[in-house]
Amino acid sequence: MSEAETKDSAKGKDVKKHNCSICGRESDVLICHACEDKLRGEALEKKKDVERAGR
Secondary structure: OOOOEEEEOOOOEEEEOEEOOOOOOEEOOOOOHHHHHHHHHHHHHHHHHHHHHOO
16 A cells, blocks of 8 residues: 555545645645635635626
């Protein structure tokens, strides 16, 4: 098993560790939850600005 893989004892399967594509912290997913929330917020804010400009 490589460094990037760990054994998930609860489920009994291999889990790959990734680094978040945004902040670089170790995460089980490609983009960590904190960065995901931040991106969603920024996208929502931009959407609201675009909708306001169209009125």
